[in-house]
């Protein structure tokens with residue numbers, strides 16, 4: 001979690017006045033991968049890593065956003081926003097302002113200081129975290145309010161339409177609506193959700209394979225295209241199917257001949273994953289951690305084999321975790337092609353788990369992994385500035 005006071009001091013030193021501050025967390029997805037753009041189910045938890053935006057009035061008439069992490073300033077005119085992505089960190093705040101403007105939210109000129117501790121590009125959604133923190137700040141500057149699910153939708157629009165990553169609604173939704181000590185089962189078809197408790201003696205241990213991905217290009221969007229191909233074939237075969245969420249495995253088998261083998265496999269992952277998320281929600285609500293762990297293992301195998309979204313380093317992390325005492329379940333989390341594994345680990349074993357995985361991964365893969373011990377955190381909020 002970013003400490004507020006030093007950040008406020010930085011803002012005041014640079015810009016003179018700090019008025020308000022907002023934070024939004026990163027997230028880890030326990031189960032339900034690539035289901036969130038096909039009306040499916042996901043089960044993420046917000047984590048205790050976040051991005052904070054401190055805002056104040058303009059200094060000199062224009063708007064300036066200072067990124068502590070990138071050590072850069074982004075100066076622009078808030079009444080004539082940039083319309084195109086520059087393919088750097090400024091796309092995220094600019095995209096949010098661009099998206100909010102389409103909902104009638106226009107800010108006066110302002111100053112903003114941004115800092116986050118969500119690892120970048122690690123699959124823990126630093127992108128949604130910065131988007132939602134900026135969105136809450138922009139709404140406050142504009143004197144407007146918006147339901148949290150609409151904030152999530154506006155941020156998704158920024159990521160899809162401005163940044164250029166075709167991600168679903170999960171990341172922004174959980175950044176907005178996370179519940180402390182709970183995971184959220186989100187139905188991305190109707191945007192309803194329910195919180196399921198995580199046992200207090202279980203830790204979220206996140207192992208960063210240190211293999212980087214970037215969602216703004218490449219494989220993520222390629223998978224989406226394959227899923228869309230399969231969905232189109234299913235819709236053509238059966239008018240009751242509007243999106244992949246409506247399809248059963250039998251429907252997919254019937255339509256197999258009218259889609260590529262890749263499209264078939266990607267859709268099979270998503271259809272079986274939706275069933276696993278339902279089951280995982282039931283298992284967690286009943287405190288059945290053994291079943292939860294089995295479902296995570298099945299989800300990893302499906303993500304690796306049918307969706308082809310894993311990589312050797314991540315598979316090694318999952319294999320190493322399986323041999324550790326106290327492990328409940330382990331799988332690749334996030335958009336795939338690197339990034340992190342999520343491990344549910346009995347609290348008493350969490351520290352030893354971290355040590356063992358770190359040294360075994362170093363020995364086998366030659367990579368110095370970052371491993372984070374997390375708790376499920378609350379969603380985005382305003383932070384109170386000291387008087």
Ligand code: ADP
Pocket residue numbers: 051067069070088089090092114115116117119120121122123124125126127128130165213214215216334
């Ligand atoms: P992920 O969401 O998995 O971390 P993405 O590629 O979707 O990975 O988003 C990462 C990008 O988001 C960073 O490269 C950067 O441009 C932007 N970003 C995230 N956090 C911050 C931050 N604290 N300050 C500036 N930019 C950030």
Ligand code: MG
Pocket residue numbers: 125126127128171215
């Ligand atoms: Mg992201």
